Amino acid sequence: xxxxxxxxxxxxxxxxxxxxxxxxxxxxxxxxxxxxxxxxxxxxxxxxxxxxxxxxxxxxxxxxxxxxxxxxxxxxxxxxxxxxxxxxxxxxxxxxxxxxxxxxxxxxxxxxxxxxxxxxxxxxxxxxxxxxxxxxxxxxxxxxxxxxxxxxxxxxxxxxxxxxxxxxxxxxxxxxxxxxxxxxxxxxxxxxxxxxxxxxxxxxxxxxxxxxxxxxxxxxxxxxxxxxxxxxxxxxxxxxxxxxxxxxxxxxxxxxxxxxxxxxxxxxxxxxxxxxxxxxxxxxxxxxxxxxxxxxxxxxxxxxxxxxxxxxxxxxxxxxxxxxxxxxxxxxxxxxxxxxxxxxxxxxxxxxxxxxxxxxxxxxxxxxxxxxxxxxxxxxxxxxxxxxxxxxxxxxxxxxxxxxxxxxxxxxxxxxxxxxxxxxxxxxxxxxxxxxxxxxxxxxxxxxxxxxxxxxxxxxxxxxxxxx
Amino acid sequence: xxxxxxxxxxxxxxxxxxxxxxxxxxxxxxxxxxxxxxxxxxxxxxxxxxxxxxxxxxxxxxxxxxxxxxxxxxxxxxxxxxxxxxxxxxxxxxxxxxxxxxxxxxxxxxxxxxxxxxxxxxxxxxxxxxxxxxx
Numbered sequence: 332x333x334x335x336x337x338x339x340x341x342x343x344x345x346x347x348x349x350x351x352x353x354x355x356x357x358x359x360x361x362x363x364x365x366x367x368x369x370x371x372x373x374x375x376x377x378x379x380x381x382x383x384x385x386x387x388x389x390x391x392x393x394x395x396x397x398x399x400x401x402x403x404x405x406x407x408x409x410x411x412x413x414x415x416x417x418x419x420x421x422x423x424x425x426x427x428x429x430x431x432x433x434x435x436x437x438x439x440x441x442x443x444x445x446x447x448x449x450x451x452x453x454x455x456x457x458x459x460x461x462x463x464x465x466x467x468x469x470x471x472x473x474x475x476x477x478x479x480x481x482x483x484x485x486x487x488x489x490x491x492x493x494x495x496x497x498x499x500x501x502x503x504x505x506x507x508x509x510x511x512x513x514x515x516x517x518x519x520x521x522x523x524x525x526x527x528x529x530x531x532x533x534x535x536x537x538x539x540x541x542x543x544x545x546x547x548x549x550x551x552x553x554x555x556x557x558x559x560x561x562x563x564x565x566x567x568x569x570x571x572x573x574x575x576x577x578x579x580x581x582x583x584x585x586x587x588x589x590x591x592x593x594x595x596x597x598x599x600x601x602x603x604x605x606x607x608x609x610x611x612x613x614x615x616x617x618x619x620x621x622x623x624x625x626x627x628x629x630x631x632x633x634x635x636x637x638x639x640x641x642x643x644x645x646x647x648x649x650x651x652x653x654x655x656x657x658x659x660x661x662x663x664x665x666x667x668x669x670x671x672x673x674x675x676x677x678x679x680x681x682x683x684x685x686x687x688x689x690x691x692x693x694x695x696x697x698x699x700x701x702x703x704x705x706x707x708x709x710x711x712x713x714x715x716x717x718x719x720x721x722x723x724x725x726x727x728x729x730x731x732x733x734x735x736x737x738x739x740x741x742x743x744x745x746x747x748x749x750x751x752x753x754x755x756x757x758x759x760x761x762x763x764x765x766x767x768x769x770x771x772x773x774x775x776x777x778x779x780x781x782x783x784x785x786x787x788x789x790x791x792x793x794x795x796x797x798x799x
Numbered sequence: 800x801x802x803x804x805x806x807x808x809x810x811x812x813x814x815x816x817x818x819x820x821x822x823x824x825x826x827x828x829x830x831x832x833x834x835x836x837x838x839x840x841x842x843x844x845x846x847x848x849x850x851x852x853x854x855x856x857x858x859x860x861x862x863x864x865x866x867x868x869x870x871x872x873x874x875x876x877x878x879x880x881x882x883x884x885x886x887x888x889x890x891x892x893x894x895x896x897x898x899x900x901x902x903x904x905x906x907x908x909x910x911x912x913x914x915x916x917x918x919x920x921x922x923x924x925x926x927x928x929x930x931x932x933x934x
Contacts, residue, residue: 402807403810403914404810404912404913404914404915404931404933405912405913405914427933428909428910428912428933429909464903464904465835465873465903465904465905465906465907466873466876466901466902466903466904467903520870520874523874524870524873524874533907534906534907535907535934573873573874576909576910576933577870579909579910580866580870580910583913584854584863584866587855587859587913588855599913599914600858600859600913600914600916601912601913601914603913729806729807730806730807730810730811730934731804731805731806731807731811732806757905757906759905759906760906
């Protein structure tokens with residue numbers, strides 16, 4: 332339990348833990364939240380973890396928490412931290428084990444009345460086409476140079492194999508490729524874990540979901556994105572699978588051993604880091620970028636699989652499922668910001684936070700059975716949140732508690748009554764992802780909208796959920 | 800109880816204890832494999848691997864050992880129920896893990912984290928630690 336009396340509300344729904352709170356803090360910590368949310372946030376260790384992030388060498392401005400913050404390991408989930416490229420560090424824990432976990436939104440030309448009678452069939456077709464669960468391989472097993480090409484070129488590498496279009500790439504963050512990626516600092520074990528995982532969803536909170544556009548908040552922005560009321564859309568939420576997990580594991584271990592050479596001591600081992608300019612820092616960044624590229628290729632291949640499922644169910648009527656946008660929420664990027672009037676190159680760590688550059692689409696998945704949101708980034712994000720916003724609803728209940736409390740039969744019935752078709756490989760996994768396990772996504776989005784960092788455009792309601 | 804699972808907002812906490820450091824390592828590995836909830840392959844031949852790890856201290860050693868076993872399990876799609884520790888010191892472990900190939904796993908563990916891990920001997924002489932899985 333964190334004593335919230337130490338936080339000061341500096342402007343509406345923005346709270347500060349001053350630098351003076353703990354002697355090892357280099358900057359203050361800021362939290363976007365309502366007072367009620369803050370009380371809930373203070374119950375776990377997320378604010379203590381945010382304070383720990385504020386102690387890291389070379390941190391610039393502030394350690395930032397979004398309203399969907401919750402306890403992670405080392406860094407909290409729902410956090411943003413920017414470090415100077417010359418004097419600052421890079422930390423795998425500030426990105427997470429699921430490198431480039433992210434979401435992409437596809438839009439169809441179908442409306443709910445077109446799809447309503449076919450949802451069972453559509454859910455089953457997607458479940459069949461997109462392999463899910465743990466330890467199940469995909470349709471594409473790449474080796475050697477072909478695999479390294481995916482690591483170094485990302486989504487464009489699988490588009491070149493015929494699994495998508497150039498248009499898809501134009502609507503993907505960084506066009507689906509971080510050019511700094513290298514396959515060399517990616518271990519053979521990481522490559523081996525990833526070799527058959529392209530085009531697979533995995534388990535946990537990852538999903539493919541068919542939604543319907545329930546409400547438009549900003550008609551002009553929605554029109555620009557090709558979104559209209561009652562439209563059928565698809566959300567894909569997954570990341571870099573075992574490859575990314577292994578890259579993070581390998582490089583945290585390397586950094587833990589190397590830290591002392593750079594005189595770095597930490598309040599939590601999971602914050603393991605080295606200077607960005609160090610050999611270890613550079614190698615991790617190149618490997619992380621390779622993991623991010625793999626994740627973009629993965630979501631691109633899943634897009635191809637979803638298109639196949641739609642064509643199977645709707646035939647030509649399905650039309651083309653166009654990509655609205657694909658955005659990462661576990662990543663580090665090199666970006667430039669004006670700090671005190673000077674342009675500085677920063678390593679922006681987003682762990683459970685989404686890039687929200689001005690006019691860039693932002694996709695915020697909610698919990699299964701509630702709502703997801705489409706937003707667009709705002710100019711203010713560039714000076715208020717290092718071009719970032721929230722990433723989802725954020726967990727409020729532990730998975731253990733959810734398994735104990737949620738009656739899966741009752742949950743399936745409840746979802747069915749809401750008109751949601753569910754295809755899930757694991758019933759226990761379904762319970763863990765129940766709506767009551769998450770914070771209210773409406774409230775989370777309201778905070779970032781009111782703060783002016785991302786503007787709400789549309790709300791989506793799930794009609795078919797496919798999970799591992 | 801050699802290991803038990805406790806709530807964590809996003810992930811899973813496992814408390815492990817053992818009468819000796821060796822037992823702690825074995826129990827932590829069994830807990831990790833149990834959490835993965837493997838779906839066994841029928842009539843599969845037994846598999847065996849040697850894991851050798853060196854780490855800066857005993858806590859990192861346990862986490863690195865579990866991660867090595869987890870990576871091997873996920874890479875080879877196997878589960879390990881038996882562990883034989885050949886050599887164990889504060890910064891080095893050599894062990895043989897053996898078990899069976901699996902069809903798939905019921906649960907995923909992305910990684911075993913260092914978060915909250917603290918291998919120590921309590922006043923009763925038992926070895927204990929918490930392990931947080933990122934799932």
